[in-house]
Amino acid sequence: MADLETFRAETRAWLEANCPPEMREPVRDEDDIYWGGRRARFKNAAQQAWLEAAIAKGYTVPSWPKEYGGAGLSPAEAKVLREEMARINARPPLSSFGIWMLGPALLHFGTEGQKRRFLNEIARGEIRWCQGYSEPGSGSDLVSLQTFGEDKGDHWVVNGQKIWTSYADQADWIFCLVRTDKTNKYQGITFMLFDMASEGVTTKPIKLISGSSPFCETFFDNVKVPKSYGEDVPAYVGEINRGWDVAKYLLGHEREMISGAGGSERAAAIGAAMKRLAAKNGDEIDPVLRAELAMFDVDALAYAAMGEKFLDEIKVGKAHPAQPNMMKYAGTELNKRRHELMMAVGGSRALEWESEATEGGKPARAWLRTKANSIEGGTSEVMLNVIAKRILDLPGA
Secondary structure, X not given: OHHHHHHHHHHHHXXXXXXOHHHHOOOOXXXXXXXXXXXXXXXXXXXXXXXXXXXXXXXOOOOOOHHHOOOOOOHHHHHHHHHHHHHOOOOOOOOOHHHHHHHHHHHHHOOHHHHHHHHHHHHOOOOOEEEEOOEOOEXXXXXXXXXXXXXXXXXXXXXXXXXXXXXXXOOOEEEEEEEOOOOOOOOOEEEEEEEOOOOOEEEEEOOEOOEOOOOEEEEEEEEEEEOEOOXXXXXXXXXXXXXXXXXXXXXXXXXXXXXXXXXXXXXXXXXXXXXXXXXXXXXXXXXXXXXHHHHHHHHHHHHHHHXXXXXXXXXXXXXXXXXXXXXXXXXXXXXXXXXXXXXHHHHHHHHOOOOOOOHHHOHHHHHHHHHHHHOOOOOHHHHHHHHHHHHOOOOOO
16 A cells, blocks of 8 residues: 555656646547547647657556556556546547557457557557448447458458448558458458558548547458568467457457546536536526536446446456446446536537537537447447346346
């Protein structure tokens, strides 16, 4: 405990010295989030300074081993870092599907060569990844995917289509599920890694009701994917035709990531934003709505406590493998409820649509965007089915 308190004091001092004031302000637009990659541009000097300090300390991926760009923190130390960053409202220095999804899969299934190449690039923000999972006919029934890689000896020729590929138009590389054996549904999928600049890869943005969106359609037309990028760096993770094992592991981390939308903002910060909206609307929050806000605050804190319990169970090896499904369902539903309340508090002013640069112009778009939370990463209906079957063990589930 004394060591942890020493670490907390050191972490607090480091954050005060290295996290610029601009990086402690609420995120107001997409440019406030740094995703890295070949085409990335810093919004300002503070964003760059914060990233460079975090990279030097290993704090873009604090729990990863030092040899892969991390800080090698223990779970308890990583928790302290999260708490201290939340205390000063520090923005993450780097956001990345490589950090949240591919990285954990490589740490578990990857070769040493893959880890040293790709994990260090991810940790430094030098490469931006997107996820090639869902297809027009394979969403919840993902294992029915039909994108096919024809074996040509030292490479595959990939043809097919993915959909809902978040930020595909801005990504450098893709981790992609490709069928390589048409005779075996589950053991005929390979988890491939390839460059989005490869000839035959094209993307088309999908516009949502909320306006612009991160989603894209991605097309593969005779894309040549080599089987290796060098010694001990295969272009696939795990084994050929056993990519479904990797995919299932990664889905758990994706659902944890999406579930974070439900508990990432503390109740006080949410309440302050709602009060600002009410003030702009010239109204006091009515007693019934105030009671709903109080109930939300309690549920948000309970959700955060559930998340901490889940992390503690992971540490001691007692976490249920289906718990990410539970977190994903609860987190996304809580996030939708948060934005419903934001709209209620904002009143008619919250319906403002065009003033993207102001707080008053964001609630309606953000509220509409949350409708996708209960679809992406597995629908709420599928999550409830998994919870009923694997956690509650309900008859007939």
